[in-house]
Amino acid sequence: MSVLVYVDSPEGQIKKSGQEAVTYGRKVADMLGTDCVAVTLGDTNDAGLLGVYGASKVINVGDVSLNSFDSQAATSVIAQVASNVGANVIIMSHNARGKAVVGRLAARMDAGSVAGVNALPTNDGAFRVKKNVFSGKAIATYEIASENKVISVMGNSIPPEELGAAVEVESMSVEVPASKVTVKEVDTVKGTVPLPEAELVVSAGRGMKGPENWGIIEELADELAATTACSRPVADVGWRPHHEHVGQTGVAIRPNLYFAIGISGAIQHLAGVNSSKTIVVINKDPEAPFFKAADYGVVGDLFDVVPRLTESIKKFKAAQ
Amino acid sequence: MKLLVCISKTPDTTTKIAFTSDNSALDTAGVQYIMNPYDEWYALVRALELKEANGGTVTILNVGPAANDQVIRKGLAIGADDAARIDSEPKSSLYVAKQIAAFAKDGGYDIIFCGKETIDYNGSEIPGMVAEFLDMPFISYASKLDVAGNRATVARDIEGGKEIIELDTPFVVSAAKGMAEQRIPNMRGIMMAKRKPLKVVAPVDTLEGAVAVAYDLPPAKSAVKLVDPENMDELVRLLHEEAKAI
C-alpha cells in the first residue's frame, strides 16, 4: 500500500499546484503509515525536487507521446503505475489536467472519489474528506469506503511544505496506449500567472464604466505582480477577455488576496471567489452586497481610490 | 448524428441552503431547482446546433427521481427530440456515471455531451467516468466544438488559455462557457415538449462510490473592516501586518 500523487507538467514544468499535491499526498501517507510516491508523465524538468515537498520516490514515465495531454492515455498510465507500486490512494491537483483524469481514474480503479477537496482527510475508522459545495455556502464531508480512493486537491488550500530532500528520478516503462486525440495547438497567455494559480488577483467590474479605464487596474496589478480578473458582464460586452471572467460560470479561484473593484458582489460572482483568503472591496456604494463577504472595505470612488492605493503600494515596496 | 446530452438538476445559486436537523442532507423545502447551466446553455444548445446542421437526433438523459421530469421537459422544450430518465436517486458520481454508461453503451451515440461540472457539488467527475466506462476519449472543459463528418475540432480550456484538439467520434465532451449561446424555450417548444417521448429506465446495480455524509455551514465571516478612502497607506499596512497577504 502507498499513496501515489500524479503531478502534471505542461510543457515540462511542474507548477506550485503539483508541489501542493505532493505535500498533501505525503500528509495522507503519514496518516496511513505508508509512503508517498510521485509520478510525472512525459518530459519533466526537475521532477526530483518533488522529494523536497514530501515524495519518497519520484517516478517518470517518459514516453514522448505523453508530452501532450490525453486523459485516456494518462489514466491508463497512472493506473498501471499505481498497480506497480501498490498504491490505492491516488491524489492529484484539481486543475485542468487533474479534472480530466480524476473521474476516469476513479472509474478505472472502482474507486470512491472526491474532486476539489480543500482540507486533509481524517481517518478514525472511516476515511473522510471535505470540500466546499453549493457555491461556498456549505462544506460537505464525504466518506470513501472503497479500498481504492481518488482525490483531487483544490489549489491554494494546502501550502507546499519542505518535508524532505530531492531524490533521483526513477523511470518506469509501462504500456502507453496510442492516443486517439491530437493536440494541434496550445495557446496560453505568457508572462502572467494564470488565474487559477494566482495568489494575488485584482478584479474589476462594471463600475469601471468602460474598457479604456482599465489602465489603473493594470497598474495596480503590475505593482503587486497580481493577475487581473473581471466580472461576467464586463467579459460579455468584450471590455475584457473571457478567460478573465471569474464566478459561477467563469473561473473559480481561491487566491490569498482578492481585490474586487467596482463589482457589486452578486451571488454568482461570489460563488467563484468567496474562498479567497483575504478579500478587499472598493465600491462607492456602502450598501454593495460585496462588503458582507469582504475582510477589508473602502467606500469611495474607484477612480480616486485605486491610483492612491497603487501609490501606497509603491511606497510600501520601496520601504521594504 | 446521434447525440446524447446528460443533464442534471441543481439548486439555483440564489437559493438559501439549509440542512436537515442532523446535518446529514440538504433540506429541500423551498429549494428552487434549475437545469445545471452548463448542461442547458452550452451542452444541449451545441448538440441542437449540430443536429440542425447535420441532421440526426438529440436525446436527453437524466439520472434522478420523477420530480426531475420538469427539468427534462424544459430540455425537450428547448429542442431535444426525446429523453430518458434512469429512475434512481443520484447516489454518487460513480453511481450516476455507471448508469449513464450502461444506458449509452449500445446506443451508438456519436457524441456524449455533459456540462463541465454541476454548480452544486462542482464534481467535474461524471463525464470522465462515463468516458472511461465506455472506453472513449474525453475532452474536458470544451469551449468550442466543431464537427465535419466524423472528425471533430475542440477547444479545451486550460490554465491561462486553451488547447485545440482533433479527434474522431465517438467521444465524451464536457461543455464550458463559449460552446454555444443560451436558448430560451418558446411557446411552441413548450407545447411540443409535452408530447415528446420520455422513457423511464430502471437503474443497474453498481458500486456506490464516495457519498456525502455530513454538511456544515462555513465559519461566519467577521464584519468587514472599513478603511478611510483617503488613507490607503493604512490598507497596505493592514494587508501586510494583519492579513499577511502582501
Ligand SMILES: Cc1cc2nc3c(=O)[nH]c(=O)nc-3n(C[C@H](O)[C@H](O)[C@H](O)COP(=O)(O)OP(=O)(O)OC[C@H]3O[C@@H](n4cnc5c(N)ncnc54)[C@H](O)[C@@H]3O)c2cc1C
Ligand atoms: C446564472 C447566472 C450566472 C452568472 N455567473 C456570473 C459569474 O460567473 N461571474 C459574475 O461576475 N457574474 C455572474 N453573473 C452575473 C451577476 O449576477 C451580476 O450581474 C454581475 O456579477 C454584476 O457585475 P458587476 O458587479 O461588475 O456589475 P454591477 O452589478 O453593475 O456592479 C457595479 C458596481 O460598481 C460600483 N461602482 C460604480 N461606479 C463606481 C465608482 N466610480 N467607484 C466605485 N464603485 C463604483 C457600483 O456601486 C456597483 O456595486 C451570473 C448571473 C446569472 C443569472
Ligand SMILES: Nc1ncnc2c1ncn2[C@@H]1O[C@H](COP(=O)(O)O)[C@@H](O)[C@H]1O
Ligand atoms: N444525475 C445526473 N443525470 C445525468 N447527468 C448528470 C447527472 N449528474 C451530473 N450529470 C452530468 O455530468 C456533468 C458533470 O457533473 P459532476 O461530475 O457531478 O460535476 C453534468 O454537467 C451533467 O452533464
